[in-house]
Amino acid sequence: MNFELxxxxxxxxxxxxxxxxxxxxLRGDLEPGDQLPTVRSLALDLRVNFNTIARAYRLLDEAGIISTQQGRGTYILSLPPPEVTDELRRKSLRSLVHQHLLDASRLGAAPEEILKLLQEQVDHWKQTGSLDNPENDKQS
Amino acid sequence: MNFELxxxxxxxxxxxxxxxxxxxxLRGDLEPGDQLPTVRSLALDLRVNFNTIARAYRLLDEAGIISTQQGRGTYILSLPPPEVTDELRRKSLRSLVHQHLLDASRLGAAPEEILKLLQEQVDHWKQTGSLDNPENDKQS
DNA sequence: TGTATGATTGTATCATTGTACCAATTGTAT
DNA sequence: ATACAATTGGTACAATGATACAATCATACA
Structure with missing residues (x-):
C-alpha cells in the first residue's frame, strides 16, 4: 500500500x-479477499489520523468495494460482473483524466502544454510499443 | 509570533x-515546516476576528509561502529559487504525464482513447474556464 | 472444552482545525 | 447626507484529530 498524499x-x-x-x-493490485491495512497502520503510514482512514473505508464499504468488520479488519469484496466493471472502467478512466488535469494545472501547466506532452509520450508509446520512463523519475 | 498591530x-x-x-x-524566524498559530489563536492573540487572520493566511497560501490545510493547520512552505522550480516543474509535469499514461494503460485504455478523453476535458476546461467534475465519478 | 484476559480490530462522539457566506462597520468620494 | 467599496465580524459548516468504546481474536490456564 504505497502511495503518497x-x-x-x-x-x-x-x-x-x-x-x-x-x-x-480496478488495476488488480488488490484482489477479492485481500485484507487491507488496518485503519491504524495505514494512518501511521500516511501520517494522518486513523479516523480519516476509517472514513475512507466507510465510504468504500458503502460503495460495495470493501467489507469492514469491527474487530476483524477490512477486506476487498468480489468484483461486480464484467459489464458493470466495464462501465466502472470508463468512469474511472474519465475520473483519472480529470484528476490528471487537476494535478497538471496545479503545476501551472496550460491546456496546450499538457496535450502536447501527452501527445509526445503517446507517439513514443505507439512507436516503441512500451511505456519507458522519459529519462527522469518522480518528483513532487 | 510576537508582533504588534x-x-x-x-x-x-x-x-x-x-x-x-x-x-x-525572509529573516528565517520561520522555517519550512514550522506550524503557524491557528487562525483562532492568533486572532485571540492580536485581538481581531479569526476571519481576518484566515484572510491573511489565504493570501500567503496563494503566494506559495504557506500551506493551509483544513483540519490540520497551516505550515511554512519551502520554496526553491525560481529557475530551480521552473526546471522542476517541467520534470514533474513530464513525469506526471508519464505516470498518468501508466495508470490509464493499466485500466486497459488505448492511446487514442486517452488522448480523446483528455482532449474532451481540455476543451471543456477552455470553454468554461474551470475544472469541474465531468458529472461522472464515484463507484458503480 | 470452557473461560478469563489482553491485544487488536473498527466505531462513536466530540474537540479543533480552516472555509464559505453574508451582515455589519468603516472610510471615502460624490 | 448618500452611496459605494473595502474591511471586519458572526454564524454555520467541512475536514481532521483525540479519546473512549465495543467487537473480535489470540493466548493461557483450569
Whole structure:
C-alpha cells in the first residue's frame, strides 16, 4: 500500500485514499479477499489520523468495494460482473483524466502544454510499443 | 509570533499580518515546516476576528509561502529559487504525464482513447474556464 | 472444552482545525 | 447626507484529530 498524499491539493485526504484504493482494485493490485491495512497502520503510514482512514473505508464499504468488520479488519469484496466493471472502467478512466488535469494545472501547466506532452509520450508509446520512463523519475 | 498591530495606520489588519509573516520567513524566524498559530489563536492573540487572520493566511497560501490545510493547520512552505522550480516543474509535469499514461494503460485504455478523453476535458476546461467534475465519478 | 484476559480490530462522539457566506462597520468620494 | 467599496465580524459548516468504546481474536490456564 504505497502511495503518497497531497496535503496541499485541497482534495480531502479521505477522498484521496478512496480514489487510490479504487484504482488499485480496478488495476488488480488488490484482489477479492485481500485484507487491507488496518485503519491504524495505514494512518501511521500516511501520517494522518486513523479516523480519516476509517472514513475512507466507510465510504468504500458503502460503495460495495470493501467489507469492514469491527474487530476483524477490512477486506476487498468480489468484483461486480464484467459489464458493470466495464462501465466502472470508463468512469474511472474519465475520473483519472480529470484528476490528471487537476494535478497538471496545479503545476501551472496550460491546456496546450499538457496535450502536447501527452501527445509526445503517446507517439513514443505507439512507436516503441512500451511505456519507458522519459529519462527522469518522480518528483513532487 | 510576537508582533504588534497598528490599528490607526490605515493599513488593513490582514495586510499587516501578511507583511509580518513574510518578513519573518525572509529573516528565517520561520522555517519550512514550522506550524503557524491557528487562525483562532492568533486572532485571540492580536485581538481581531479569526476571519481576518484566515484572510491573511489565504493570501500567503496563494503566494506559495504557506500551506493551509483544513483540519490540520497551516505550515511554512519551502520554496526553491525560481529557475530551480521552473526546471522542476517541467520534470514533474513530464513525469506526471508519464505516470498518468501508466495508470490509464493499466485500466486497459488505448492511446487514442486517452488522448480523446483528455482532449474532451481540455476543451471543456477552455470553454468554461474551470475544472469541474465531468458529472461522472464515484463507484458503480 | 470452557473461560478469563489482553491485544487488536473498527466505531462513536466530540474537540479543533480552516472555509464559505453574508451582515455589519468603516472610510471615502460624490 | 448618500452611496459605494473595502474591511471586519458572526454564524454555520467541512475536514481532521483525540479519546473512549465495543467487537473480535489470540493466548493461557483450569
Amino acid at each position: 497531497d496535503f496541499r491539493s485541497g482534495i480531502p485526504i479521505y477522498v484521496q485514499v478512496v480514489e487510490h484504493i479504487r484504482h488499485m482494485v | 497598528d490599528f490607526r495606520s490605515g493599513i488593513p489588519i490582514y495586510v499587516q499580518v501578511v507583511e509580518h509573516i513574510r518578513h519573518m520567513v
